Amino acid sequence: MWDSQLKKRQERLARIQGRLQGKWIEADQITEVLEALCEPGDRVCLEGNNQKQADFLADALSCCQPEKVHDLHIVQSVLALPSHIALFEKGIAKKVDFSFSGPQSHQLARLVTNKKIEIGAIHTYLELFGRYFIDLTPHLCLVAAASADREGNLYLGPNTEDTPVIIEATAFKSGIVIVQVDEIVEQLPRIDIPRDWVDICVKAPRPSYVEPLFTRDPQHITEVQVLMAMMAIKGIYAPYHIQRLNHGIGFDTAAIELLLPTYATELGLRGQICQHWALNPHPTLIPAIEAGFVKSIHSFGSEVGMENYIKARSDVFFTGRDGSMRSNRAFCQTAGLYGCDLFIGSTLQMDLHANSSTATLGRITGFGGAPNMGSDARGRRHASHAWLKAGQQKAGDAPLIRGQKLVVQMFETWQAPNQPTFVERLDAWQLMDDMAMALPPIMIYGDDVTHVITEEGIANLLLTRNLEEREQAIRGVAGYTPVGMKRDHRLVENLRDRGVIQRPQDIGINVAQANRDWLAARSIKDLVIASQGLYQPPKRFRNW
Amino acid sequence: MSDTLSSLWARLFPQGSDIQVTGDTLSGMGQTREGAVHVIGTTNHVAVNSAIALSLSQSIIHCIEQDQNHPLPIVMIADTQGQELSRREELLGLNGYFAHLARCVEAARVKGHRLITLIHGEAVSGGFLAFGLLADRIIALPQVEVRVMDLRAMSRITRIDYTRLTELAKHSPVFAPGPENYWRMGGIHEMWSLDDNWEECLLKQLHGPNIDQRPELGLERQGRELASSVAQRVIHATTSTTKT
Amino acid sequence: MSSLKRSYREASARNRVQDLCDSGTFNEWLSPAERITSPHLAALGAPVSFDDGVVVGEGKIKDKRVVMIAQEGLFNGGAVGEVHGAKIRGALLRAITSQVDYVVFAVDSGGVRLHEANAGLIAISEIMRALFSVQQAGIPVIALVGGSCGAFGGMGIVTRLCDVIVMSEEGRMGLSGPEVIETVKGVDEFDAKDRALVWRVTGGKIRRTLNEAQVLVEDNIHSFRAALEDVTSNKIKKKSFTLTELAEQQQNLVKRSLMPSHIREGSEVWSSLGLASDEVSLMSVAQFNQRLAETTHE
Structure with a gap:
């Protein structure tokens, strides 16, 4: 039986x-x-x-x-x-x-x-x-x-x-x-x-289909994204000594990867930040690897065209005895959740509680891995500089009993004309009603988010003392969106004085200097050259 | 040889001519009361490619060689629908072939050849630019077309409403096809009618300055009011460092 | 910042000019402050620009006096209209009267501006004639091709009239744009979306291989400037209007057009020289220049 x-x-x-x-x-x-x-x-x-x-x-x-x-x-x-x-x-x-x-x-x-x-x-x-x-x-x-x-x-x-x-x-x-x-x-x-x-x-009559999902052509990175990447590096990675991290897959984070060998090096941060990653083999990370920034990368999956490069860089990537990559989504998700001090990613919408969602009306997209990466692992016990510092900022004057993972959301204040990223109410609520769901499909919960970066500045939500301050910190980096226009200017300036909100100039970034010349590679071809010809991008990304 | 070309030669050169058509190019001599002239050009509304450009430039080089001491006028017959659209031609560098042709035309001018273009058929952008449009005098014969692009294609590419374009074209010579528009802008010096005596008309073109005065002509004819003055302003602009 | 590459392709026309000239020496004529715009664009309700998409003026490069002309590819594809063309023509004529050492023509244009097509076409022929006058005055004209719009249409012809062409690998030069060829002749003739193919037909490396560009540089304003310094430090091989030179060029072009008819793109040219296309495309500019010199022993 x-x-x-x-x-x-x-x-x-x-x-x-x-x-x-x-x-x-x-x-x-x-x-x-x-x-x-x-x-x-x-x-x-x-x-x-x-x-x-x-x-x-x-x-x-x-x-x-x-x-x-x-x-x-x-x-x-x-x-x-x-x-x-x-x-x-x-x-x-x-x-x-x-x-x-x-x-x-x-x-x-x-x-x-x-x-x-x-x-x-x-x-x-x-x-x-x-x-x-x-x-x-x-x-x-x-x-x-x-x-x-x-x-x-x-x-x-x-x-x-x-x-x-x-x-x-x-x-x-x-x-x-x-x-x-x-x-x-x-x-x-x-x-x-x-x-x-x-x-x-x-x-199978034909090889299984593989989508090159993590290839971002540097050609499409904008100067605004360069500016935000400078803020992320100088305003967050440097002061928190971020050594273990996971990046989202957007152009915003690709910009950070491409600024490591240039901007971050100029700031003297080589060896000080970004040495250990839970990340797919992003081609845009090649220049940073070649510059000696990166010690190890464990991956969820591979990326089309990166095979030979990975094989030749087994000090960095996890590979089998045969030289080819070994990835594993379950382990890498675990690594991202428990082993990393920072997650940084983008979103389509964020509300005044910092809840963010990529849900769009008429679509059910689900979640994937971002919520695991982008959440504070409350089961974590081991300490690190970043984890303790963030924990202390959150605890304020209270005794520290637990650290805090950094969860950073980075995006422009507008997705498109008439489409602000900051909203009073997420579309997710409407979608929940339309589709009779139990909960709104929120990608990253606001209470996990520690920092918001936009082109207007960085809001450090850990340092806010109450809900009103938290809301104003978000409004204070929301630019000319309706949410941003409704800011309390006096309170926002006060938050800025306390370093809760930091404008680029507050951390010594000259906006006029935020240009694409900082990118260690400006095209897919630059990446191929940086890889010494080992990276072999799919045809659709090639212009030669 | 087509009837239209024969009748063209008959009207231009009543004293006789010997002009061969090879494929889509033509070359030879025409006789006028004041002496012989070279005739070089294209026909059949040809799309100019590298081979045709080379044939034209070779003809001009011949003229220069032949007339070392006594440069005769060159009558340039322009009839082209534009350049040939082809990947092979682009690989060869068709723009370079056109540039070479243009340089040959200029060399003929430098050596003292008088250059007169007769637009016969149609004259469209690239093929026109490197040859006919470089003459000292540019003449439109009756019932010819001169353009860069027709209005429907222009509407599609610029995304400007077609009716709006046709409406504006009634008053402005600046974008719509037609030799009259080019005349008003100074890009065509004269338009001959069927009633004119073309031999006499041609003889009148054989003398005069060979410097480019088309901007001033456009101003005088009120079809192109800025080309001359803006160039003059650049020439006389005071020098002041711009800080941007 | 000084150690970084400063992309020529991504810089604005004004920044290109300022960075090419000795610091602080560039004087612009009819600057945007004078707001000279195209009335024809305005009449069609299209956006105008206070410089009509071209920067002209005089500056110094290594203490030599230079007339600078730079088209702005981001405005209407650098296309030539009445005002735009007149500014270029005026600058060329001024180069003669003020007897500068040379002219730099930073081309970035798809050709004639359709909104004022007739004016643009005539203007380009006037530019061609003015350029001939400059050359006849003994003043060389150096074309730079490395902007996002390349050098096409009538401006592709003008570029090839210049005495020297300096091009970046990313630069493109031709007569008809790939999109136009695809639209009229179909995707089999020219697949304009195949960016690699577009570059193999029009890009800097193939144009250098065919010796249309005399200098190939990295996409870096400093590299363009270095090329200018280098080209002008020796006596420039100027183009003339002598019969000998015309006949020689005629022969060269005839020879090129005898290239086997199956050859329709750069990789076939390279393989006829014993170079693999993939290899060529990944070579750095320095490597490429060296290989080319070895292969063609010019």
Whole structure:
């Protein structure tokens, strides 16, 4: 009676016995195999990452006949492909628990409106991974690997991302692990997943899709972003001695990365800041690495084109014995949450409580990893200069019992004409009503935010003594937005006198000097040259 | 040779001419009462490419070589829809071929050749700029088109409403196609009609200054009121350091 | 800041001129303070600029007197209209009367300004004639091509009339812009969105390879200035109007047009010289200049 899951697993495998050659099946039989394996109500984890997609298996699953396969419960981190949406449109699946749906956010909202989908919950990555081991353990998982040998040992390639955590949860709870591989080889570069954990392999007709999501062309960085990057470096990284950190993926933070070898070096900060990172291999970090700024980087996933560079810089990146990168989203998220002193990122909207949201009406985007990175880990115990200093600023005169992670939001006061970043009320509230959610989809909670940087200055929310001061500190850097215009000028000047608000000139930054000449690379090509030709950007980023 | 070209030669050179058309270029001699003139040019509304530019520049070099001691006038027949649009031509550096052609035209002027352009057919931007537009005197024959771009294309690119453009074009010569507009701006010296005696008209063009006075002509004809005065202001501007 | 590269491409026309000249020596004629704008743009309801998109004046470079002309690519693509053209023509004529040592023409233009197309076309032909007069007066004209708009249309022709062309790798030069070719002839003829291809056809490295640009420099105002100092420290090889020189250039151009007809982009030119396109594109300017010298032994 206590091994029903194991028996179920054997039953399922028996149904496809005739089709397997060892662990292998032919690509054209995959849909029939999935139809034979799946049962209504099964929890299926379809590997959809930020970058790597098990797109062949997703297509195959979406081609199943709804009479045979229906009412599946999908548990996957990212809904990225049209085939992910098709599962629900066709009735193959009916419920989803997920983290992020960037490219499909509009379609997802439409499914909700049309009652084609039931959303269990929207998670951060770590929450969802956690629940894989608690109550959302997959019955089947469909994942992607770079290569396999005949026995079914897997090499996951540089874009490991979610694969290990998905397979771990499935394989050790009597689930069935199905893998699409880009190629079959005699000898793997390294074994990332042993064959015992794998049930079924199929060679995909084309390599799994990987999106170069973390490549920012320096050409598009503006002078305002340079100014804000100067403020971040001189106004936050330097005084807090930020050594361990995570960056968002926008142009604002790319500007910081490109100012390290120039501006930060000129300030004498090499070795003093930014040595340890939880970060994907951003091409814009190449000049800082080459300048000797960076000691280590652990990554969630890789980035297309960075393979050779990573291999040649194994002192910095985590790599296998074969030289290729080893990434892991679950570990890197943990590293970002517990191991880092600072998160800095951007947002589309921020309210007067410093709550920020990237939610837009008519779309359900979810969260991904930012809320884990951008939150104070209240379970943290180990101290660091930055953590203690921020903690003391927050505690004021009270005795210090806990430090504080720095969570910095950096953005321009206007996203576009008629679209201020600062708002009295987030669109997230409206979206909550429209989509009948339990809570508004807030990306970073205001009570975790320690600093706000705009082109007008830095607001240090740790130093505010009450809610009124906090609100005025936010208004005080909100520029000419309606929120900014409603500031109490006297109070804002008072906050400035106390250093709660700092204008660029208050920290010795000449706005006239904030120009693109500070960028250590001004184009993708400059990055290639900085990498000594090791970085090989995808075609669409090349102008040569 | 097309009928229109034959009748053009007949009207210009009643005393006779010997002008060959090779492909889309032409060259030869025409006889006038005051003596022979060279004739060089293009026909068939050709899109000028590197080969045609080279053929024109070679013809001009020939004229200069032939007439070392007694430079004869050169009548330049302009008939082009513009430059050829082609990646290969751009790779070759078509602008450089045009620049070479322009330099040859200027060299002929320096050596004492009188340069007279007759627009016959159409004269459009690039192909016109490097050749016909550089003559001492520029003449539009009847029923020709002169332009950079037609108004519909201009409307599309500048995103200015087409009706508004046509309305404005009634009063302003500055952007709309048409030889009259170019005449008003001083870019065309004369427009000949079918009633004119073209041989006589041509003879009148064979003498006169060869310096560029088109800005002043545009001012006089009230079609281009700033070109002359702004250039003069630059020439006479007092020198004062600008601090910006 | 002094140690940093100062991008030529990203600088404004006025900043280019000021940084190219000896500090504090540049005097602008008809500066924005005089607010001379295009009435034709205003008539069409289009934005105007107080300098009509071009900076002209006189300055000193290493103590030599120089007339400076710099087009502003950020205003209407540096396109030439009546006022813009007249300022350039006036500056060229003034170079003759005041007998300066040379003229610097910082070209950054797509050609004729469509809003005043007729005036622009005539103006460019007047610029060409004024430029010839400058050269006949024995004053060399040096073109700089490194702005975001490059040197196209009529300004592509004017640029090639200059005695020396200094170009950055990022600079582009041609006659018809890739977008125009794509619009009229289709994407198979020229894919204007393929930026790499655009550069392989019009960019500084291929223009240098074909010896249209005589100097290739980094995208750095200081590099442009150094090139100017270098070019003018020796006797400049001026272009003349002699038959010998015209015949020689005629021959060169004929020879170039005999390039096999399948060659339609820079990588094919490079491979005919034994250079791999990817290799060429990643070479620094110094490396490229050296390789080119070895390959073509000019």
